[in-house]
Amino acid sequence: MTASTLTPAPVAPAAAQPGRRVRRRRENLAGYVFLSPWLLGLLGITAIPMLISLYLSFTDYSPLIPLTEANWIGLENYRRMFTADQSYWHAVQVTVTFALVAVPLKLAAALGVALLLNRTMRGISVFRGLFYLPSLLGGSVALAIVWVSMFNRDGAFNSFLALFGIEGLPWVNDPDWALSTLILLAVWQFGAPMVIFLAGLKQVPTELYEAASVDGASPWRKFVHITLPMLSPVIFFNLVLETINGFQGFTSAFVLSNGTGGPVDSTLMYTLNLYIAGFVDLNMGYASAMAWVFLLVIGAITVVLFSTGRFWVHYSDNEER
Amino acid sequence: MEPITRAGTPAQRTTRRRLLAAALTVPLLLGAAACGGDDDGGSGGGTELSVFWWGAEKRAELTDKALALYSQKHPGVTFKKTWQGNQGYFDKLATLTAGGNAPDIFQLDDNYISEYAARGVTLDLTEYTGNGKLDVSKFPESLLKYGEVDGKLAGVALGENTQGLVYDKTLLKKNNLPEPKTGMSWEDFISWAADVSKKSKLPGTQDPSAVYQALWVFLRQNGKDLYAGKQLGFDEADITKWFALWKGARDKGATPTPDVIHEGNASDVSKQLVATGKAGTSWVWANQMPELKKSTDNELGLIAYPGDTSAQWARASMYMSAFRGSKHKDIAVDVINFLANDPEAGQILGTDRGLPPNLDVRKQVAATVEDPNMKQTIAVMDELGKKYGPNAPTVPPQGHSKVRSELIRVAEEVIYGRQTPEQGAAAFVAAAKAAIGAS
Numbered sequence: 195m196t197a198s199t200l201t202p203a204p205v206a207p208a209a210a211q212p213g214r215r216v217r218r219r220r221e222n223l224a225g226y227v228f229l230s231p232w233l234l235g236l237l238g239i240t241a242i243p244m245l246i247s248l249y250l251s252f253t254d255y256s257p258l259i260p261l262t263e264a265n266w267i268g269l270e271n272y273r274r275m276f277t278a279d280q281s282y283w284h285a286v287q288v289t290v291t292f293a294l295v296a297v298p299l300k301l302a303a304a305l306g307v308a309l310l311l312n313r314t315m316r317g318i319s320v321f322r323g324l325f326y327l328p329s330l331l332g333g334s335v336a337l338a339i340v341w342v343s344m345f346n347r348d349g350a351f352n353s354f355l356a357l358f359g360i361e362g363l364p365w366v367n368d369p370d371w372a373l374s375t376l377i378l379l380a381v382w383q384f385g386a387p388m389v390i391f392l393a394g395l396k397q398v399p400t401e402l403y404e405a406a407s408v409d410g411a412s413p414w415r416k417f418v419h420i421t422l423p424m425l426s427p428v429i430f431f432n433l434v435l436e437t438i439n440g441f442q443g444f445t446s447a448f449v450l451s452n453g454t455g456g457p458v459d460s461t462l463m464y465t466l467n468l469y470i471a472g473f474v475d476l477n478m479g480y481a482s483a484m485a486w487v488f489l490l491v492i493g494a495i496t497v498v499l500f501s502t503g504r505f506w507v508h509y510s511d512n513e514e515r
Numbered sequence: 516m517e518p519i520t521r522a523g524t525p526a527q528r529t530t531r532r533r534l535l536a537a538a539l540t541v542p543l544l545l546g547a548a549a550c551g552g553d554d555d556g557g558s559g560g561g562t563e564l565s566v567f568w569w570g571a572e573k574r575a576e577l578t579d580k581a582l583a584l585y586s587q588k589h590p591g592v593t594f595k596k597t598w599q600g601n602q603g604y605f606d607k608l609a610t611l612t613a614g615g616n617a618p619d620i621f622q623l624d625d626n627y628i629s630e631y632a633a634r635g636v637t638l639d640l641t642e643y644t645g646n647g648k649l650d651v652s653k654f655p656e657s658l659l660k661y662g663e664v665d666g667k668l669a670g671v672a673l674g675e676n677t678q679g680l681v682y683d684k685t686l687l688k689k690n691n692l693p694e695p696k697t698g699m700s701w702e703d704f705i706s707w708a709a710d711v712s713k714k715s716k717l718p719g720t721q722d723p724s725a726v727y728q729a730l731w732v733f734l735r736q737n738g739k740d741l742y743a744g745k746q747l748g749f750d751e752a753d754i755t756k757w758f759a760l761w762k763g764a765r766d767k768g769a770t771p772t773p774d775v776i777h778e779g780n781a782s783d784v785s786k787q788l789v790a791t792g793k794a795g796t797s798w799v800w801a802n803q804m805p806e807l808k809k810s811t812d813n814e815l816g817l818i819a820y821p822g823d824t825s826a827q828w829a830r831a832s833m834y835m836s837a838f839r840g841s842k843h844k845d846i847a848v849d850v851i852n853f854l855a856n857d858p859e860a861g862q863i864l865g866t867d868r869g870l871p872p873n874l875d876v877r878k879q880v881a882a883t884v885e886d887p888n889m890k891q892t893i894a895v896m897d898e899l900g901k902k903y904g905p906n907a908p909t910v911p912p913q914g915h916s917k918v919r920s921e922l923i924r925v926a927e928e929v930i931y932g933r934q935t936p937e938q939g940a941a942a943f944v945a946a947a948k949a950a951i952g953a954s
Binding site for chain 1: 602603605606609610612613615630631634635636772773774775777778781782916917920923924927928931933
């Protein structure tokens, strides 16, 4: 991901010998042939559909008509999105709130648990497995259904609260709390970044800690001055990945709200709003426009993250940079 | 990346060629296989038609049986049947249509029929009614008309229904409460429900603020309508009145808490509050009563919505439509004709989708039906049928389903107390206008 990996390896001066050129061309061909399964997939499943959706974003296409019958309406979809569609901006707000809260919490939870699990102890791998388990279930529908029944008015969580004499709220059906339950679900699935953190922690040279101990550093200082800087590339990697993930949250919101984004649009995530526009309201052209704006915004956010990374991400192979 | 070094021996080279060939062939084969799926056609001389509908298990069972009967009478015609719950049905149908793989025969309702007809997905059945391949002579005229969009017959009603208020008889009996009666005023009904809440500790009625067909009846009783052609048939004042009526009911304790109301606003029949035991009454369609009964052990009763019942009307609860791009249009129409008119098929299907559209079949089914809940449905609908007023609504315009979801959204804003009835009314009128104008 660093710039150095992207620079091409030094190439022997071209036009050395004609024989070699032919051979090289053949080698290139072989390379492409071996790439072809992936290349065809990229073109057929990703690139071409994406280009079509770019075209559709300027039309009034509905999935009920043939592509060729879609009318070109120029920037109308984009105009409507930015100036006339209140639910669009509401969805943006919901999504940004979700990502801003869920991503830092999830990373903090992942790092915290990784620190706890980064020690030698009997049966530690069992614990690691257990903590990873929720993520195995991933964005699964089943999990979201369990979540709904846990955080209902008569769900398990409220029964638990009742033990302390507290009367719970109908969390998932309360517009003020529904998004929080989604955030909690996302945070709970911290397994993937946790495993990566754990791997990163193992890379930190123990000499550094030993030297710090000799100097009498407290555990907190060790954490701030050794662990965090040494871990910063991994933190950065997780941050980028989880931010992109966070913005794309769909399944849990869909299941929790029966595909409506309710109650009163409190869980109307961007992708869910897009789905509703395309598949429920059958405005696929409009949905395509939303998707493209989304792509550009996530791309921009990633670029911003990368550019700030320079200031706080510490690579130990500094001499190369 | 290290350049590949070319090895020398001929044997190695052949291996590499083979590998190359394999690498080339595999994706090609995969591509070919993917294309191969499309052309089925008549293997062995038979014809297979795809049929797609939504509904519960019972409907699947009945439809299976009726289609099997068709196959029996027309050897060589078989069916590829697909069904699922209402939620997600239209998403899937739209996706199938977008891919050019719409089923030969599919179920629609008045939510989307205008959408599908206007986009030319449905086969215009008018000519088939002319040449006798589709017999609609025994249909009530209004029911047939309800399948017409812009002068084209987009679907054949497979059932007729009307609004129905389903209440929990067992609950009322247990608490010595009177049963609600058809013809009660809205105010009387709300006081009755408040009374039920007080005595039974179970909310008397679901709050129907977000139930479009309840609003629709209410509007018609006030001399308005949901639509006037392709325009809205109401204004802000009407909606304010409606939201305020139910705000009053909530204040009196006639309805459940907002979160429970929200649960009951889900589209699935099984989530209706009278079925889940969270309220005494639910606002549904008359033909859904037997289905509701499946989710509860309690005895259920069925009456009309409050107010003047002549505001209610006979609506096509569901249609069967044929795909315009189908390879077997004539057979598809014949199957639809069979489901709608054949006495035996009608007997099998019963009132699951609503009253049979063919009046002869309807009479026969009414005379022989055994399910007590279906019996009750038929009796109530017969009774109401005598009082339907003139000017029954025509099929709703494009954008109707969006109007419905906007009503739920806005009504819930009011129910959760985030907007006043006035604010909600303004928001809904604006949203509904955009919904039917924009599509």
